Amino acid sequence: MKTMNTIKKLLALLLTLVLLCAVTVSSAEGEKKSFRIGICNFVDDASLNQIIANIRARLFEIEGVEFDIREENCNLDFSVMEQIISNFIVDDVDLLVGVATPVAGKMQTMTEDNRIPVVFAAVSDPLGSNFVESLEAPGANMTGTSDYLDTNAIMNLIFAANPEADSIALLYNTAEDASTAPIAAAKEFLTAKGVKYKEYPATNINEVSQAVDAIIADEMDAVFTPSDNTIMAAEFSIYEKLADAKIPHYAGADSFALNGAFVGYGVDYAELGRETANLIVEILVNGKDPAVTPVRLFDNGTATINTETCAAIGFDYDEIAKVFEPFCMAIKPITTAESFDDLGK
16 A cells, blocks of 8 residues: 555656646747847948838747847948947847948958857848858858849940930949949940040048039039948938039939939848848748858849939939830839938838
8 A cells, every 4th residue: 555655646746747847848938039139230321221120120020039139320430330349249149230341341350259140231242242152152150131233234224314425423432342343343334335434432421522523523424323331321412413413323222312313223122121130030040050041132123213303404204214114124213302211111
């Protein structure tokens, strides 16, 4: 009888332990996963802000997971950028997001030892910047989204609007890696076409304004700017001068057109932001390794035309849209504003 009672007690104890384990497992499964993310933006401009807004929106759609998003903006200051990234690392973030090429480059350097995952956004040339070994297999702790620009497509728009154009201004910041490949492509295109071009480098907003004054004085037929963040930051302050001079400005993002440029041609930055967030989820939630997670590219087929600037230059929007049609997958009108939020977008 004593043996039987002992066995019953042992069975009861075992059952209790099983129930406790089940409760513990159930409780653990019911807990939300939580991740800390550090986002550093390069500059306050419409395109990059749109990326971050859509990263946030997409991450907040993920059920059962909490994201503690810490966002900072270095506003073109590299010493501030380094301090921001350093603070993120000290705060033990689970993942870093570098918005634009310079930020991604600094994050790459500062995570070589600790191997914190890095997801970059809007890096125009990940291969040329030596961020990845290949687009399909990045090879280290970085992957992300690219806003690669089809420069020849923009050149085609310039000459579709003005077949007689024979002097093109190249307005960009020589210090921005994102501008290097598109400017080289523009030179190659124009040289092959036998069209003169002149470079107008600018490293800050004041120099951009001075460069625009020189472009107007030189009576250039059109201006090309790639997805250059320095020029983007100055666009709202220069577009009227170019429009008054009847000089169309063609640039590598829809945010340029939002801020007054004649045409912005390039990727959908809202979509780019959401896909950047999807990569974050794949790495943090699904456990994917950035080294084998392909960089995501986007279609560059949308031309955004500022209808107000179009009229100021002397073009008819409907006629220009028809002329551009063979060279674009889509054409969108836009009016001048400081941010997409101002348009209700």
